[in-house]
Amino acid sequence: MLAGLIFAIEEASDRPGTLVATLPFGGMTLLEYQIRLLIGAGAEQILVAVGRMTPALLAAVNRAGRREVRVEIVRSAEEAAEKIEEGARVLVMADGLVTTDPVMDRMGHDGPEALLVTDDAGSPAAIERLDMRDCWAGVARISVRQLGQIAQMPDDYDFQSALLRVAAQSGAEHVPLSASWLRSGHAVEHTAEGLAARNTGILAALTERRVGWADRWVFTRVARMALPELVSRNVPGWSLFAAGGVLALLSFTAIGFDWEGTGLIAALLSAATLATGGAMAALRGEERRAAAVEWALLALFGGVALGCGWMERARLDTTTPLVLALVALAAQFLVERAPSRHRRWWASPSAHLLLLAPFALAGVIQYGLAAAAAYAFVTLGAAVEGTREKA
Template identity: 40%
Template sequence: MLTATLPFGGVTLVEYQARLLLAAGASQIVILVARLTPELLGAIARIGRRGIAVDTVRTAAEAAEKLHPLSRILMLADGLTTTEATLAMLAREGGDALLVMPEDQAGQGYERLGGGTVWAGVARLEPRRVSELAAMPRDYDVQSTLVRLASQARAVHVVLQHDAMRGGHGVGHSGAALDIRSRAAMASMISGRRGWFERFIIAPLARALVPMLVPRRVPAGAVAAGAGAGGLLGLALVAFSHPVAGLLLCVLASMGFSLGAILADLRDEPAVRRGLDAAAVALPGLAALAYGYDASQFSGDGAPWVLAIGVIVLAVFAERAADGIERRTWWGSAAGYLTLVWLGAVLAAPVAGLGVAATYAAATAASAIERLRREP
């Protein structure tokens, strides 16, 4: 089996690499491969569904024909696993550049560059390097020769960050090593989520469960179905005046939707991920509204209902303002607001719980808006 089609993070390695390239802004993917296997053809078809051109070539001459003369090329080593942040360092404008690391920190499978450094698996190349290689005899190894050509052209050396190794960066062809790096990459992706609820509650849960779910190929839809059933039961309990159990179920169901979104993200299912992210936000809102309405009916006072509407409006403003910018750790989220509402239900103080949640959402919205104003 080709290294490119070994499993990694719920997909094949080449699909994971393509996802990194897409995140870096790639508009074309060229795969240099000696033979096309059914597994590779299936992976290429799935990559192509993302709307990007995917070409397979056997030689440097064929690759040179596929590439635009003004393009900027990112070359990934066979068997490379890395992170989006690491790839972004090489995806910037500029000439030839090589990602390097000290030789004493590298294992087997790395290209030595001399001077105590090795190539860490990512290179930014000018198109003429491929043309230069195409003019050479065909028995030259494409990957190694391109690295040598870039090095001879005084390519900039970009040192690999130490954190990247913990995030799953590595080069190798062993299935066991890929499995270890896959777990590290998944943990890094999950831990990078911002917001206290996501970082301290969702991330530890995902780190514990996702490595068990991915090898068993549990679909994100199955996780979503379980979360949906729990959410519907929770809404029913809230509507029938059992808010403590009902709101807790809704919080857990929202966490389930977030877990399903992480699985969909790992398996490169953007439409499913967007749907589950929306469900993880919508369910807490519906639960807060149902709780506010039931509490108002029970007390004969409209304050809980008004506060519930206020929580929803302020939370929407906060999410809109925080969209696309780096979130601060203390900022709230839909499940976080509902957790405060649940604590109010536990204390039999619906007005206090909803009021605190509304205040928290208002503070998050104000902070996000202020941050947007300060950005250039």
């Protein structure tokens, strides 16, 4: 079992009386974002270590407690050790820590005790020095037994520092903080201004989850520009999915009236809206909704391709365009289900929409369907070869 322990004790240096954990971050509080990361790493129970309760902290804990894991408040290592099952691994997050899913996934793996470290004492991730070379970078994996050791210390100990010392003295593995993790926004912040600055970097990292060329160079850039503004205004995630659905219906309607160029433009707008909604869902820990975006984009591409194929079948008096649309959709469906890691050049629903758009605007969509079918088929071949290599 994996449990989580978050420290929420220190006040923001630029907002006296306000805990760092309750500062706004990513359309929620920092504490809620940290809880979201722990849930994503597989934590089944989460404890929040506090020095004092505030109304904002209680509200944040109550909101987070509506998720699928238990979120409880503790005031000491002794209380924490009593609440966590014997033999569980405990993933610890420092007060004011901002990080991303890859960091938490790495530290949440099975294994002995471990400390995330940096050898740069001036790094924004450096919290406390461990030895002559390394500083703690805000994440630790410890055992319940070590929590019990801290509980035997005098009452005036600092919980976070004591935990760090016990882990270091036990010979915990030092996991170096990589440059990519640092670039993605990993840091410890104790000011509202600093968190606001980190917010942009974290949002940018979340939009990089989709690796295809069309997403990286078009739709991800749109999401990166729109997401900070949407998050700052607390726009609900469902509204983006609703807007994407409406645009998809407009696209299908335009294609039904034989306005294929207009339909493709509406489809591209729908794809951009859905991609932004997916990034927002990932930020808020709504993994099912984020995963549903990929299937929604496939359905969007399928509707557009089949609609264009049907209209061309009637106009050209041949079933070839419709067959090409079916081949493209079937091949892409198999690509989406392929277990091999997707490559940047591979076809994707959003890439197909970009490919079809110029052909539709030029009035020769049948050639676009042929290109999409060929692209999907070549990608499927690469996916099959990738699966064979993996096997």
